[in-house]
Amino acid sequence: MDIEEMKKKLGSIEVITFSKHFYGPKVRLRGITEDEVKNHLKYPKKLENIEDQGEEVKGHKYGLLFHKSNKYDLKIVISIKEQSLNVITAYVQNKKRRKVFEKWLKRLR
Known part of the structure; x- marks a missing residue:
């Protein structure tokens, strides 16, 4: 699925739920709110990249990368099943660190 298809899919989602993992103890440390995540998913204009992570019980799993600032990205891992999104x-991840990690992964392949 390309970025434009994903933007359309996100725009048509009716139900957004959050897993127990999202509400874990680190969510406060990360400084990310439920409203911020919902806003990015409902209005995905800042979507930069998609990582297909395969099929799981609750639907097809994707890693979505959103632009947050010049220095940081917001990565949201979701699963989509029909018209519901979990x-x-x-x-939040540092863009510079992510790019170094991606280069390192390419060398391993």
Whole structure:
């Protein structure tokens, strides 16, 4: 699925739920709110990248990367089944560190 298809899919989602993992003790440390995540998912104009993570019990799993600032990205891991979306986790990541990690992974392949 490409970015434009995902934006359309996210726009048509009727139900957004959050897993227990999202509400774990680290959510306060990460500084991410449920409203912020819902806003990014309902209005996905800042969606930059999609990682297909395969099929699971609750639907097809994706890692979505949203632009947060010049220095940080917001990664939201979701599963989609029909018209419902389950947020598994969300975290902020440093863009520079992510790019170094991606280069390292390419060398391993």
